[in-house]
Amino acid sequence: MIQTVDLTKSFNGTKAVDSLNLKVEEGDIYGFLGPNGAGKTTTIMMILGLIPPTQGKIYLLGQELKPNQVEPKRRIGVVAESQYFYKEMTAREYLQFFSELYQVANAEKKINTLMEAVGLEKDQNKTLGAYSKGMQQKLAFVRALLHDPELLILDEPVANLDPTSIKQIRDLIEEQNRLGKTIFVSSHLLSEVERLCHKVGIIHQGKLLAEDTMDNIKRKLSDSIHLEIELDREAAGLESWLQGLDFVQNFSINQNQLTVNLKTDRDYRSDLSRAIYEKGWLILAMQAKEMSLEEAFLTITQHNISLLTQGEAGNHEAK
Numbered sequence: 001m002i003q004t005v006d007l008t009k010s011f012n013g014t015k016a017v018d019s020l021n022l023k024v025e026e027g028d029i030y031g032f033l034g035p036n037g038a039g040k041t042t043t044i045m046m047i048l049g050l051i052p053p054t055q056g057k058i059y060l061l062g063q064e065l066k067p068n069q070v071e072p073k074r075r076i077g078v079v080a081e082s083q084y085f086y087k088e089m090t091a092r093e094y095l096q097f098f099s100e101l102y103q104v105a106n107a108e109k110k111i112n113t114l115m116e117a118v119g120l121e122k123d124q125n126k127t128l129g130a131y132s133k134g135m136q137q138k139l140a141f142v143r144a145l146l147h148d149p150e151l152l153i154l155d156e157p158v159a160n161l162d163p164t165s166i167k168q169i170r171d172l173i174e175e176q177n178r179l180g181k182t183i184f185v186s187s188h189l190l191s192e193v194e195r196l197c198h199k200v201g202i203i204h205q206g207k208l209l210a211e212d213t214m215d216n217i218k219r220k221l222s223d224s225i226h227l228e229i230e231l232d233r234e235a236a237g238l239e240s241w242l243q244g245l246d247f248v249q250n251f252s253i254n255q256n257q258l259t260v261n262l263k264t265d266r267d268y269r270s271d272l273s274r275a276i277y278e279k280g281w282l283i284l285a286m287q288a289k290e291m292s293l294e295e296a297f298l299t300i301t302q303h304n305i306s307l308l309t310q311g312e313a314g315n316h317e318a319k
Helices: 040-047 071-075 091-101 107-117 133-145 163-178 190-196 214-221 239-243 269-278 293-298 302-309
Strands: 002-011 014-020 029-033 055-060 076-079 151-155 182-186 199-204 207-213 225-231 248-254 257-262 283-289
Touching: 002 040, 014 040, 014 207, 029 040, 029 190, 040 055, 040 151, 040 182, 071 076, 076 133, 091 107, 091 133, 107 133, 107 163, 133 151, 133 163, 151 163, 163 182, 163 190, 199 214, 207 214, 225 269, 239 248, 257 269, 269 283
Parallel strands: 029 182, 029 199, 076 151, 151 182
Antiparallel strands: 002 014, 002 055, 199 207, 225 257, 225 283, 248 257
């Protein structure tokens, strides 16, 4: 759905985006993360065709994006970081305008359904100048969904929202994904990204450090995976066997409670579970304690770039 190949943007000789290779698959909810100034918004503006790349290619909805190309943009819904409204218009007039622009079928019904989903059904006849920033943000989301786009590009979609409104937008994003939409999300609210996204790309100083599932990202940044396991009976007799497993870093046993730290080069939980079962024990419960996405994000410094990029492939081939 979105692919960039060596995408680069320079401003006055400084690279804001440097040889970026993203790949967002159909059906993904993809989180695009990075510190302020990392190049996220510049990347989004290039993907949307709002600014031209200095070099590189963009593939959007299966075709290479060319200058002034309109057709792919009609299949995309966008919530930008900053919203621009005609303040004298009512919310309903604003949405009717975009419905006519995109030739939306059953527009009135769709407007009512979406406004109810974000809790604005009672505010449809208010002028946009009377809308709070949070209400404007939710209205922007309604506008982005009106024409039933295949791809949603969301730049800070829950900015200015209270917890109730964040949940409304989160539920709407998940519903759209269940309906088959591909969603690209750039956000500073990492707890929301962690709840929503299947895959993340992490950008730092214009370069893509990693693109993977969140579990794999967190594993690469962690020294171990910490497991707490409850067995069906006392674990005495497992000590010597556990010591012989090369993927077990250390462990402790307290009656039927087993605490194990595993290596992080891959996910060894199924290997451990199968081996315990083959030794004659049943696992009643297993809980993994891993770093959160927020903790992983905060560790993105020059010091650990090598951890993030271990094993990462170089360029992706275009579809």
